Amino acid sequence: MEYNNKNIESLLKEIASLKEELYESNSIVDAIKQGDVDALVVNNNGVPQLYSLETADYTFRLLIEKFGQGAVSISKNGLILYCNDYFARLIELPSEKIIGNYLYEYFDDPDHFTPLIEAMKYGVNTHEIVFKTLNEKKIFPAYIALTDFEPSVQGIGIVITDLTEKKKHEEALIKHHKELEEKIHELNRINSNLEEFIHVISHDLKEPLRKIVMHNTKIDGSYLSETDAKSMNVMKLSALRLNSLVDDLVSYSSHTAQEERLEIDLTAVIAEVKEDLEIIINDRKARIETGKLPLIKASKVQMRQLFSNLISNAIKYSKKEIPPIIEISQIENFKSEIPNQSTKFVKIQIRDNGIGMEQNHLIKIFTIFQRLHAKTEYSGNGIGLAICKKIMENHSGYITVESELNIGTTFNLFFPIL
Secondary structure, eight states: OHHHHHHHHHHHHHHHHHHHHHHHHHHHHHHHHTTOOSEEEEEETTEEEEEEOOOTTHHHHHHHHTOSSEEEEEOTTOBEEEEOHHHHHHHTSOHHHHBTBBGGGGBSSGGGHHHHHHHHTTTOOEEEEEEEOSSTTOEEEEEEEEEEOTTTSSSEEEEEEEOHHHHHHHHHHHHHHHHHHHHHHHHHHHHHHHHHHHHIIIIIIHHHHHHHHHHHHHSOGGGSOHHHHHHHHHHHHHHHHHHHHHHHHHHHHHTSSOOOOEEEEHHHHHHHHHHHTHHHHHHTTOEEEEOOOOEEEEOHHHHHHHHHHHHHHHHHTSOTTSOOEEEEEEEOSOOOSSTTOOSOEEEEEEEEOSOOOOGGGTTTTTSTTOOSSOTTTSOOOSOHHHHHHHHHHHTTOEEEEEEETTTEEEEEEEEEOO
């Protein structure tokens, strides 16, 4: 009986020992699962052997180390417990010389550290801080984001983003904006001077021209020789042409400015233009055929000038033996003539049966003072179509031309749908 009791007692001690080993093994397994163990020392026949473990957070640690931003962990008082290679490169020191120092030692202004920690109590975790490097004269701005590790760990994690390049771009943008403002100011000054110049042209210059023409007409040509009379006539025609040129220049400059846009009826505008041009329309027996035209938002004054120039241009360059026919209509379902143009347009077409133009002349006609014919053939100063182009630009639209010699010309007006 005594033998059985001793046997039972031995078994109980063995069971207790096994339970203790099992508890210890379970504790190690739990520690490994939680990432608290990086290595194990195992006694093998009395010889200790070290086994390193790739725990579940190994890839995470590798990610932090290879991070494209600075990563630092600190204690509550700012002692650096860990920093990754990226932060070490920013500070220009090896990480082993940074760990163990205080974070605020690398601030350009160390007094900024305490407010950062205090701000975390109110949920403010992001700031801009200026850091200094090994070379204390070299500083860099950074965006930092703080994370409190409590209650898991007594410490704070910080991600640091270098803002050096971003600040350079911002400074370049500010500089560019300032230069742009200066150019706008200079442009406004030039425009102001131009307006004064136009005022001089339209008033001070036209007054002596008016007197030249007036007194020229008072001269009795019967007392002049044929040569002198011819010279006087050339002087008069030149003065009249100069007066016309001044009027056209003033008209061109007046259409460089934006005007208030209202909804207008193009059919009504063209009707008014036909009344204005009634004499030359009747004289040339011109026929103006108008289709259904849309309502558009535009300057009525400029639209009247636009269609007046285009219609009178079509009449001027008509064939002598054939009455001019001018067709004005809206074109539906057309393709934009500007590649990759996302804006939607209304297309108005003005087609005539006039003398037309050669293809190599089409690119010249919207240039101010550009003439394709001699003054003795057709009147004008070469400004009308330049004004048309300027008006279309004022309305964020554009004008194109198609023409065939001895067949006719077509102008296309594209107005954006607002």
